[in-house]
Amino acid sequence: MSLLAAFLNLSGQPAVVAGGGRVALRRTQTLLEAGLQVTVVAPQVHPEFSVLPVTVVQRSCEPADLKDAQVVVAATNDPAVNDRLCAAAHQQGALVNHAGDAALSTLRFPAVISSGDLQVAVSTGRELPMLAQALGERISALLPDSTTVEQWSRQREEALRETGPGRELALQTLRKDIRTTMGVPA
Numbered sequence: 001m002s003l004l005a006a007f008l009n010l011s012g013q014p015a016v017v018a019g020g021g022r023v024a025l026r027r028t029q030t031l032l033e034a035g036l037q038v039t040v041v042a043p044q045v046h047p048e049f050s051v052l053p054v055t056v057v058q059r060s061c062e063p064a065d066l067k068d069a070q071v072v073v074a075a076t077n078d079p080a081v082n083d084r085l086c087a088a089a090h091q092q093g094a095l096v097n098h099a100g101d102a103a104l105s106t107l108r109f110p111a112v113i114s115s116g117d118l119q120v121a122v123s124t125g126r127e128l129p130m131l132a133q134a135l136g137e138r139i140s141a142l143l144p145d146s147t148t149v150e151q152w153s154r155q156r157e158e159a160l161r162e163t164g165p166g167r168e169l170a171l172q173t174l175r176k177d178i179r180t181t182m183g184v185p186a
């Protein structure tokens, strides 16, 4: 069995991050980049949270704080608290990340390599973040720049507007151009 590899559109959805340390900060940044509305609940928060567009509630996190959240990250340094919050979050049907135990998560965080809207996500399917990170560094050298991607995207739209044999020909030309540029056999 493998994990479901998918990209989720959760822009505008509420998320709660329990904990305010480095792990919570990293996860919060990832959620913000995907447009979620993040509330951070923790007695102590890393100073970098003050420059982020998040709501900070400075106290210990209770299951009631998770109400309405579509995504819950339990990243406190108290495993029992993380377990309890995750159990409550699962019950309400949220996507759940348990920072201390991936087996208790329905949501795992990959290493992400991006160029504009293009994203490559690496999951090892286990807990081996150094490998995900190292692979990400190799992969980043392979990504085409965003101007090139934009141009290919426009070319594809133009090809799809064509009718008859011109359409297939335009798509074939584009496919060949992309494959050659990416260094795979045309």
Ligand SMILES: C[C@@]1(CC(=O)O)c2cc3[nH]c(cc4nc(cc5[nH]c(cc(n2)[C@H]1CCC(=O)O)[C@@](C)(CC(=O)O)[C@@H]5CCC(=O)O)C(CC(=O)O)=C4CCC(=O)O)c(CCC(=O)O)c3CC(=O)O
Residues within 6 Å of the ligand: 022, 023, 026, 027, 030, 097, 098, 099, 100, 101, 102, 105, 107, 108, 109, 110, 111, 112, 122, 123, 124, 125, 126, 127, 128, 129, 130, 132, 133, 136
């Ligand atoms: C299961 C998973 C979490 C999940 O998805 O739930 C997980 C688990 C754990 N990570 C630990 C440590 C660190 N992780 C990082 C960094 C990253 N970790 C990420 C993902 C994942 N980490 C998921 C599996 C991914 C996979 O393998 O596919 C990345 C890719 C994405 C992200 O986190 O946003 C991001 C790279 C970002 C990049 O690309 O740069 C660093 C920092 C660094 O290395 O610089 C440290 C050390 C410093 C620190 O403590 O922060 C420990 C504690 C081990 C211990 O006991 O010390 C555990 C728990 C355990 O192993 O039990």
Ligand SMILES: NC(=O)C1=CN([C@@H]2O[C@H](COP(=O)(O)OP(=O)(O)OC[C@H]3O[C@@H](n4cnc5c(N)ncnc54)[C@H](O)[C@@H]3O)[C@@H](O)[C@H]2O)C=CC1
Residues within 6 Å of the ligand: 018, 019, 020, 021, 022, 023, 024, 041, 042, 043, 044, 045, 046, 059, 060, 061, 062, 075, 076, 077, 078, 081, 099, 100, 101
């Ligand atoms: N998945 C990953 O990438 C990693 C996961 N971990 C796990 O994540 C946990 C957190 O790591 P760090 O951020 O480095 O910890 P940290 O010690 O820097 O921060 C812990 C945070 O939890 C908060 N906290 C404690 N009790 C709380 C409660 N009842 N409610 C809300 N917040 C509470 C504290 O105020 C603090 O902000 C670790 O204990 C470990 O289990 C650790 C390293 C990497």
